[in-house]
Amino acid sequence: METYTLIVLTLAATIRVAAPLLLAALAGMFSERSGVIDLGLEGKMLGAAFAAAAVSAVTGSAWAGLGAGIATAVALAGLIAFACVTMRGNQVVAAMAVNFIVAGLGPTLGLAWFGLGGQTPQLDAPGQRFTAIVWPWAERARETPLPGLLYAELLSGHNLIVYFAAALVPASAWVFYRTRFGLRLRAVGENPLAVDTAGISVVGLRYQAVVISGVLCGVAGTYLSIAASAGFVRDMTAGKGYLALAALIFGKWKPWPTLGACLLFAFTDALAARLQGVALPLVGAIPVQFILALPYVLTVLLLAGFVGKAEAPKAIGVPYAKEK
Amino acid sequence: MSAPAKLPRWTEFGLLPAINLVAALLLSGVIVKLIGESPWAALKLMLDGSLGSQDGIGYTLYYATNFIFTGLAVAVAYHAGLFNIGAEGQAYVGGLGAGLVCLGLGDWPFWAVLPLAVAAGAVFGAAWAFIPAWLQAKRGSHIVITTIMFNFIGSALMTYLLVNVLIKPGQQSPETREFAPNAFMPAIHELLAKVGITFAPTPFNFAFVLALAAAAFVWVFVWRTRWGYALRVVGENPAAAVYAGIRPPRVIVGAMLLSGALAGCLGLNELMGSQHRIVIDFPGGAGFVGIAVALMGRNHPVGIVIAAVLFGALAQGGSQLSFDMPKINRDMVVVIQGLVILFCGALENLFRAPLALLLARRRKPDAGD
Numbered sequence: 086m087e088t089y090t091l092i093v094l095t096l097a098a099t100i101r102v103a104a105p106l107l108l109a110a111l112a113g114m115f116s117e118r119s120g121v122i123d124l125g126l127e128g129k130m131l132g133a134a135f136a137a138a139a140v141s142a143v144t145g146s147a148w149a150g151l152g153a154g155i156a157t158a159v160a161l162a163g164l165i166a167f168a169c170v171t172m173r174g175n176q177v178v179a180a181m182a183v184n185f186i187v188a189g190l191g192p193t194l195g196l197a198w199f200g201l202g203g204q205t206p207q208l209d210a211p212g213q214r215f216t217a218i219v220w221p222w223a224e225r226a227r228e229t230p231l232p233g234l235l236y237a238e239l240l241s242g243h244n245l246i247v248y249f250a251a252a253l254v255p256a257s258a259w260v261f262y263r264t265r266f267g268l269r270l271r272a273v274g275e276n277p278l279a280v281d282t283a284g285i286s287v288v289g290l291r292y293q294a295v296v297i298s299g300v301l302c303g304v305a306g307t308y309l310s311i312a313a314s315a316g317f318v319r320d321m322t323a324g325k326g327y328l329a330l331a332a333l334i335f336g337k338w339k340p341w342p343t344l345g346a347c348l349l350f351a352f353t354d355a356l357a358a359r360l361q362g363v364a365l366p367l368v369g370a371i372p373v374q375f376i377l378a379l380p381y382v383l384t385v386l387l388l389a390g391f392v393g394k395a396e397a398p399k400a401i402g403v404p405y406a407k408e409k
Numbered sequence: 410m411s412a413p414a415k416l417p418r419w420t421e422f423g424l425l426p427a428i429n430l431v432a433a434l435l436l437s438g439v440i441v442k443l444i445g446e447s448p449w450a451a452l453k454l455m456l457d458g459s460l461g462s463q464d465g466i467g468y469t470l471y472y473a474t475n476f477i478f479t480g481l482a483v484a485v486a487y488h489a490g491l492f493n494i495g496a497e498g499q500a501y502v503g504g505l506g507a508g509l510v511c512l513g514l515g516d517w518p519f520w521a522v523l524p525l526a527v528a529a530g531a532v533f534g535a536a537w538a539f540i541p542a543w544l545q546a547k548r549g550s551h552i553v554i555t556t557i558m559f560n561f562i563g564s565a566l567m568t569y570l571l572v573n574v575l576i577k578p579g580q581q582s583p584e585t586r587e588f589a590p591n592a593f594m595p596a597i598h599e600l601l602a603k604v605g606i607t608f609a610p611t612p613f614n615f616a617f618v619l620a621l622a623a624a625a626f627v628w629v630f631v632w633r634t635r636w637g638y639a640l641r642v643v644g645e646n647p648a649a650a651v652y653a654g655i656r657p658p659r660v661i662v663g664a665m666l667l668s669g670a671l672a673g674c675l676g677l678n679e680l681m682g683s684q685h686r687i688v689i690d691f692p693g694g695a696g697f698v699g700i701a702v703a704l705m706g707r708n709h710p711v712g713i714v715i716a717a718v719l720f721g722a723l724a725q726g727g728s729q730l731s732f733d734m735p736k737i738n739r740d741m742v743v744v745i746q747g748l749v750i751l752f753c754g755a756l757e758n759l760f761r762a763p764l765a766l767l768l769a770r771r772r773k774p775d776a777g778d
Contacts, residue, residue, distance in 0.1 A: 179754070188747070
């Protein structure tokens with residue numbers, strides 16, 4: 086009984102960790118399937134996290150915070166797109182630049198505006214955050230363990246953004262494989278010349294993809310600062326952008342497998358938190374660092390072709406020049 | 410605008426980086442202004458803090474030493490057409506090698522410890538670069554992604570080692586015991602004192618000289634040896650390299666081993682020169698700053714040394730700034746670093762085309778091609 090509750094609680098924690106990962110990974114999917122490497126996930130999320138917390142603190146509205154988060158991430162995505170698509174700069178360098186700028190600018194502006202050493206004020210007034218939505222009868226369902234606890238912990242009790250992230254998986258699968266836009270997007274990441282020959286703008290498509298990535302990163306960052314916690318702190322993404330990138334690769338740039346990868350990586354994270362200092366039968370205490378490094382190790386193994394094969398979009402990372 | 414415009418050498422290596430730097434600084438000035446401080450006062454404070462005193466100069470060159478090592482690491486890989494984002498992790502693991510030598514052989518004389526520490530740092534750093542390199546060369550795994558992953562794996566490994574294995578017994582903070590004094594890198598102010606010159610005591614140490622030697626070595630290696638030639642051919646055109654009898658996979662692995670070895674030398678400055686023990690996260694982002702330094706220095710050792718000193722001044726001036734301007738903290742330095750990466754790297758074509766146009770117009774019509 087005790088074990089069962091523990092498992093359900095770990096799974097619930099998994100969902101909470103997975104939500105921003107999933108949003109960022111799907112964001113990266115749009116960008117990368119169009120041929121633009123998205124190493125800027127980290128910076129875009131962090132920028133959105135700061136903007137959302139700052140605006141929510143000032144206006145008292147979580148929705149205004151969400152808007153600001155999305156606007157900031159889209160602006161950063163626009164900067165990356167301008168550098169990579171229009172100026173044909175190096176995509177990796179552009180993303181690194183944005184990651185640096187945001188990592189410094191958030192705390193700098195935070196200090197100047199709020200004077201709290203780079204943080205934003207604690208958000209504790211009602212309406213400043215996206216809080217858990219409790220489904221009907223969830224509290225009473227808790228009393229019956231098997232369907233009840235699952236219902237109360239896994240389905241009910243998450244905030245709006247978690248449900249949005251979940252809905253986004255079928256939605257993006259539909260966009261990628263069932264719409265004209267999705268077909269073109271996949272084509273431009275594989276063979277931009279063919280897309281150009283068909284009379285469709287490569288630059289236009291890549292801009293759209295990068296902006297979509299910005300919107301989703303905006304939601305992911307907003308989740309971190311005003312849904313999962315109550316304010317912005319320095320470097321609060323803590324590598325989640327890169328972990329999302331790993332999940333995207335582990336999911337082979339496809340929506341449903343990416344969901345699986347995000348859940349797996351989030352589970353290792355939730356598990357690491359649970360197993361801290363716990364001695365397991367047979368193996369003893371597993372060092373937390375090993376569990377935390379597992380997603381990266383798995384991704385490297387996958388990239389090496391030792392577990393399955395991850396095939397990147399062919400034109401990824403190559404700026405498109407119309408005349409050669 | 411087809412191919413990126415070609416520029417004369419003095420513009421490519423002098424004027425253009427200068428324009429990019431000014432653009433980055435101007436934008437930083439706008440940010441400082443927005444915060445409500447005076448950009449001029451901030452600039453003056455940073456210059457004073459970094460270059461205005463012996464203290465400032467010592468710290469500036471101490472920071473610069475780290476950036477020379479990581480900048481060279483990024484540049485060597487770059488010449489082979491590889492983007493090594495893993496200098497941070499290679500520096501971290503490389504420092505473990507140097508640190509273990511210092512911990513184990515600290516009672517040996519310094520002249521014996523130094524070469525072993527250099528070798529161990531280089532070997533550990535190279536080892537951490539080897540797997541991503543091998544995967545790129547043999548299995549085509551994207552080196553940008555694998556080196557990022559190895560940064561995280563390296564960080565986890567080092568945390569584990571410091572928390573569980575190497576920690577000095579009976580203390581809370583995850584760091585090793587102090588090295589024996591024999592394994593300390595001599596500080597420059599001590600060396601100068603021996604010849605009768607007094608210099609303010611700072612962590613500026615002999616590793617700076619080693620970094621300059623590394624820069625000279627990289628210059629000779631890349632531009633004056635067969636291996637360096639093969640490296641550059643693979644970087645420019647792997648297909649042509651194959652026809653010339655060069656084996657790209659070997660060159661890729663070799664370039665990354667050298668890159669990792671250079672990054673691995675960071676510990677000589679940071680650990681042997683300053684911390685005198687292995688501490689958690691001692692590279693502190695220098696691996697990433699190395700990318701900016703390499704970009705700004707145009708991947709040339711001379712440019713890298715200049716850019717590293719500039720970034721060292723930025724780091725030191727930034728600490729001064731955060732002391733004296735209550736509204737600004739050290740994070741502003743990260744913003745400026747990011748803007749330099751943006752303008753020198755990602756937006757390098759922004760000023761290139763107009764500049765080329767301007768120069769072409771000023772030249773006589775018959776002088777051009």
